[in-house]
Amino acid sequence: MSNNMSNEPDNLDKLWQQQQTTTIDVKALSRQWKLTRIKQYMYSLMDAMALMLFPLVIYFFPKELSTFEFVWLSGLFALMTGWFVFIVWLRRFSLGFDDGGTSTQDFVYRMKMQYRQNIRIAHYNKLLCWVVPVVFLTYIVVAYLGEYVSPDVLWRKSKLLFVTSLVFLPATWIWAHKREQKFKRLLADFDARWVA
């Protein structure tokens, strides 16, 4: 670097302005923006569908449900609603983000909070993978002992619940575990990088 440049801090500003810049493709940006919005709508729709599954089953198949199953599904719907409210509460830091009105110091604080909440959400999802088989087993045992469902139908449903538990729950547990580890690592790295 030339001496006249290195001796004058103000020349740093001029040098900074001389760096080559990349042109922003507004059309590509517009496409990406539309795609992002579609994705956000899809995620919201999936969340809503997961929650609405129980009332939809109750509404469309009332004749195929015994009183016990109606009560069981209604109870699960109430629990799931509570679960979703809890998850939204945990995500309150990320949902309320306002990039423009937030100073970087507040933003960094919120990022750390978001990581911690994501770790908690992943951890609770792992716990849920152990709770769901217990819920399934309780249903089968109570339905069998109380004779609320015919043995043939109960056997068919038991097989379905067993396959669900065997395939989807381990996959969900592994996914949640990886997310938990990922956010723990990201939080540690972020803490180390951000020297306030």
Place this chain on the structure above:
Amino acid sequence: MEFDSIITEHGPLLSRVASSYEANPHLQQELLQEISLAVWQAMRAFKGNSSVKTYILRVAHNKAVTHVAYHAKQPNNESYCEIDNPSSAIGISAESVIDQQSNVSDLLQAVRRLPMQARQIVTMSMEGLSYQEIAEVCGVSSVNVGVILNRAKRTLMEQLNYEQ
């Protein structure tokens, strides 16, 4: 204010923010897209409480912080970081252009070595923001901005002198 005109006026500024956080050109391009999207989204909420430039810089730096957080384990591949001919260099001799490229490259590398907050403050200062404006963006006092800025500029000068 139309987004196209904002991009036309402040696009180079956003590009420089991206380059101060990311050396790898592919990730730099990705970051610039993320920043531009964030600015697009945030402009709807702009109430005119600060200048457009200050507001955009706040959005851009917060988005860059998120990028750094999510790409913490990505390799910071300096070997891909090459500065092409700056547009202002047209008409200048080849030797001057090479010298300028080298200086800009050294400055960028030195800036990326600074701690995050110091990096943010020094780049906003080089973009012409006042102490008060920088303080508002960063959420620290103007006095702190002055202290951190002086320290950061001294570090930059030392590193650039050392590297010559």
